[in-house]
Amino acid sequence: MMMTTGIDWVSQSWPWWAGGAVIGLLVPILYYLFNQGLGVSTGYATLIKAVLPRTPLRWFNSARFSDRWGWRLFFLGGMILGAVLANYLAGGPFVSTGMGILTSHLEWPLPLVGLLLFVGGFMMGIGARLAGGCTSGHSIHGLATLQVSSLLVTVTFILFGALSANLVRIFLLGGVR
Amino acid sequence: MMRMKSVVLLLGMVFGFALTRVRASEYDMIYRMFVGSDLTVAWVILGAIAVGLAGMKVLRMLGDRTIDGSSIKVSRKSLDRASLAGAALFGAGWGLSGACPGTVLAQIGSGRILGLFTLLGMIAGTYAYALVVEEEIHRSE
Incomplete structure (x- = not known):
C-alpha cells in the first residue's frame, strides 16, 4: 500500500x-x-x-x-x-491507581491525591460555568468559530494552568519536568 | 430524538477514543504541556481548531445548512468580568488535576480511577455554581 x-x-x-x-x-x-x-x-x-x-x-x-x-x-x-x-x-x-508523576513522585496516600484532584475538579466545575465553556466548548469550538471571547478565555485558561502546574512542580514534585 | 442520542453516543466514542490515543488522558501529558516540556497536547488542540475552522468554512460554502435544511446557528459565547474570573479558576483547576472536563472521561475510561475524584469535583463544582451563582442572580432580579 x-x-x-x-x-x-x-x-x-x-x-x-x-x-x-x-x-x-x-x-x-x-x-x-x-x-x-x-x-x-x-x-x-x-x-x-x-x-x-x-x-x-x-x-x-x-x-x-x-x-x-x-x-x-x-x-x-x-x-x-x-x-x-x-x-x-x-x-x-x-x-x-496511578496518576502519572503525581503518584510516582509524590509520596502521598491516595486519598490525599484524591483530595487534590477533587479540588482541581471543583475549580473546573464552577470555572467552566462562569466562563461559559471548557477546553472543548471555548478553546476548540469557540476558536474554530472565531469568537473573541473564546480567545480571551483560552489565553486565561493557559496562563492559570501554567501557573498552577508550575506551583505543583515547584512545591510538590521537586522541580521535575 | 433516540436516533440523535445514538449518533451522539457514537461521536462521543470517537472523541474519547481520540483523546486516549493522543495520550491526553495521561496526567503527565497535561503537566508537561503546562510546564513546557512536551507540547503534544497543545498541538492536538491547535490541530483541532484548524480542522474545525476548515470544516465550518466548508459548511458556510454549502450555505450554512444542517442536514435537514435549517440554517446553522453558531452558539455564541458572551464575555464579562465573571467569565474571565471563571476562566482563571478553570485554568488553575486544569493545571492542578491534569485533566479537563473532556479528558477526565478518557482517564476514567482508560482505567485511571483516581480520575473519579476529579469527576466528582467537577459535578460538585457545577452544583455549587447552580446553588450559589444562579440562585443569587434570581434573588437579585
Whole structure:
C-alpha cells in the first residue's frame, strides 16, 4: 500500500495531527447533524439533572435542561466508552491507581491525591460555568468559530494552568519536568 | 430524538477514543504541556481548531445548512468580568488535576480511577455554581 505509515491506528498512540483532525471534525459534524456546538462541561449539569430530577434549584429547571436524559449525557457516556475501547485495544490495564508523576513522585496516600484532584475538579466545575465553556466548548469550538471571547478565555485558561502546574512542580514534585 | 442520542453516543466514542490515543488522558501529558516540556497536547488542540475552522468554512460554502435544511446557528459565547474570573479558576483547576472536563472521561475510561475524584469535583463544582451563582442572580432580579 502507498499509504503505509508504520502506525497501528487501532492500538498505538496517534501523532498530534491525527488526533487534532478527528477531534476538530466534531465541530462541523455536530452543527451539520444537530445544530449543536461541541462542548462537554454543560453535560455535567445534564448529569446532575438526570440524577436529581426534582431539584428546586432554578438553573436546573430552565429550558435547556428540560429533557432529563439530554443528549449531552450520551455524549459524555460515549466518551468514556471510547476510552474503554481504546485502552482495551492497546492492552492497557482495566483499572490502575496511578496518576502519572503525581503518584510516582509524590509520596502521598491516595486519598490525599484524591483530595487534590477533587479540588482541581471543583475549580473546573464552577470555572467552566462562569466562563461559559471548557477546553472543548471555548478553546476548540469557540476558536474554530472565531469568537473573541473564546480567545480571551483560552489565553486565561493557559496562563492559570501554567501557573498552577508550575506551583505543583515547584512545591510538590521537586522541580521535575 | 433516540436516533440523535445514538449518533451522539457514537461521536462521543470517537472523541474519547481520540483523546486516549493522543495520550491526553495521561496526567503527565497535561503537566508537561503546562510546564513546557512536551507540547503534544497543545498541538492536538491547535490541530483541532484548524480542522474545525476548515470544516465550518466548508459548511458556510454549502450555505450554512444542517442536514435537514435549517440554517446553522453558531452558539455564541458572551464575555464579562465573571467569565474571565471563571476562566482563571478553570485554568488553575486544569493545571492542578491534569485533566479537563473532556479528558477526565478518557482517564476514567482508560482505567485511571483516581480520575473519579476529579469527576466528582467537577459535578460538585457545577452544583455549587447552580446553588450559589444562579440562585443569587434570581434573588437579585
